Amino acid sequence: MIGVALSTLRQSGTGARRIANAVMPMTRKIRELIRDLEAAGFVDRGGKGDHRNFTHPKVAKPVTISGKPGDDAKHYQEKAVRVAIEESKR
Numbered sequence: 001m002i003g004v005a006l007s008t009l010r011q012s013g014t015g016a017r018r019i020a021n022a023v024m025p026m027t028r029k030i031r032e033l034i035r036d037l038e039a040a041g042f043v044d045r046g047g048k049g050d051h052r053n054f055t056h057p058k059v060a061k062p063v064t065i066s067g068k069p070g071d072d073a074k075h076y077q078e079k080a081v082r083v084a085i086e087e088s089k090r
Contacts, residue, residue, distance in 0.1 A: 031069035033081045040085045056088045 034052070038044070042054040045062065054063045063084045065077055 027072040028078060029069065030065060030067045030071050030073050030077075033065055033073050033077060034069070036081055036085065037063065037065075040088050042084070042088070054084075056084070058088045058090065059084050060087075 034044075034054075037054045040056070042056045042059075042063065045053045045055050047053045047064065049066075050068055051064055051066045054065065063080055065081070067073070067077075
């Protein structure tokens with residue numbers, strides 16, 4: 001129901017887009033995810049191309065973030081960062 005309403009709003013014009021953007025949160029940028037990881041004590045171990053691997057002594061698996069710093073983060077990247085930061089606080 002909400003998805004239908006939002007798609008209708010997006011098609012109606014610029015005023016409706018502002019309403020739709022107010023309902024849907026803006027996606028975060030890759031640079032923001034990296035900033036959060038580094039603030040939580042993760043270390044960038046490098047990677048190939050646009051991939052970066054972040055490790056933390058308390059987290060079992062490294063977190064891999066792909067994309068350029070100005071790119072929009074994917075929902076699964078945001079979740080991976082959130083879960084890893086929560087695990088590092090235990």
